[in-house]
Amino acid sequence: MNWVVKTLTSTLGRKLIMALTGAFLSLFLVVHLIGNLQLLKDDGGMAFNIYADFMGHNPLIQTVSILNFTFIILHIITSVILTRLNNKARPVSYAYDGKSSAWSSRNMGILGTVILIFLVVHLSNFWGKSKLTTFEAGSYVPYVTYGEATMQNLYDVVAISFQEWWLVALYVVSMIGLAFHLSHGFISMFQTLGLNHSKYNFVIKIVGYEFAILVPAMFAAIPVFMFLNLQGGLLYLFAGIGVLALVVGAMVSNGHKQQLAV
Template sequence: MSWVTKTLNSTLGKKLLMALTGLFLILFLVVHLAGNLQLLLPDEGESFNIYAETMANNPLIKVVSIGNFAFILIHVIWAILLTKTNKKARPVSYAVSNASTNSTWASRNMGILGTVILLFLIIHLRGFWYEFKFGEIPTIVYDGITYKNGFAIISEAYSNILYVIVYVVAMGFLGFHLSHGFASAFQTLGLNHVKYSPLIKKVGSIFSIVIPALFALIPIVMYIQTL
């Protein structure tokens, strides 16, 4: 067995992969949010449609997209493996547990939070990514160039209050997941220091509120605009 296989099969190796894939997905959230915020520009979707078409035809973005799906899969699989490892290490719960005082609610329920986010992601990808790639998307012309009108598809989806509610609730789960995952990833990578750890936790707390809140704002605003 090679040292790479041994490392990946160890608890530390699994945690390292979780941390690295988690940080990549955090970075992806920022980039994805920057693109999605263009949905709120007062140009009836022109900026977003041009942006989406440009990204879809960029070879580098296609590679990153494949990598993103791979990292999501790795993140999920290794989370399951770590959970099983932890249960094997402690098959019987302690008679007295002070978990609520020694850890946050999010840290104790990362599996539940991650599962809800994964289910939402599947629904979200089926409703948007799959439709963009394989569905019949209406087109629109800007300056003589034809683009897919993804804005129209998204506007229609966000006119449904049930989907908006599901989206906003899912972002709440994402916020809790990030509130623990952000700082935990840096800690796993050994970036722990009496000077820097408090700052990392503070940045993580702000990130876990601002990013999900901005994501949730998009469907809320677009729904209000349909009233």
């Protein structure tokens, strides 16, 4: 298995780790988003609570979630190693640096750190409250009963938290950070995996930017809508996202055309 270690510790191997873990985390974002959008359903939180209970007790989901945490840690550790090596590769910096690439591409580390800080806050707020307390020992989380099933009323926790304007603001800012992180990361992942072909690059680009903007936008909409206590939130959200998708699509394809013309 020596070749595996050798491969994964080469510069290209480390890139591969970044890409593959990044790909998994992107997928996680989608699943997480679909679940969380239920917060905006006008049903007093029932759908969300049932979903959360299922996610919290299903053994398969539990396994995947361990994998998820592992990948997050691997993504972070590898990026730290890479960044240190990359900094070493240029011991003396330029007096005048002209910068010929996108800001987000150059600052994935900063964006990643923003996301990491967010993760800590986010996890301690919800995941921690739910997992690290038990009913017997006195819980942070109230309980609710639907028919015969009794479960944690996580919806309440969320709804109360999102009455704090600063927390909502933190979420929005973090999601902007995530959007920039994804705007480089998602497309970059394909390049690292060797998927770069003039016939398909447009598709990768448009999917990449739509993903990078729409997913964080929807995540950000949840605390905002809940803060505003908007009724029929889901409907507004989908309408808004639809418009945003069209705008992003038009901008990307216009940029692509101009690039081709050059």
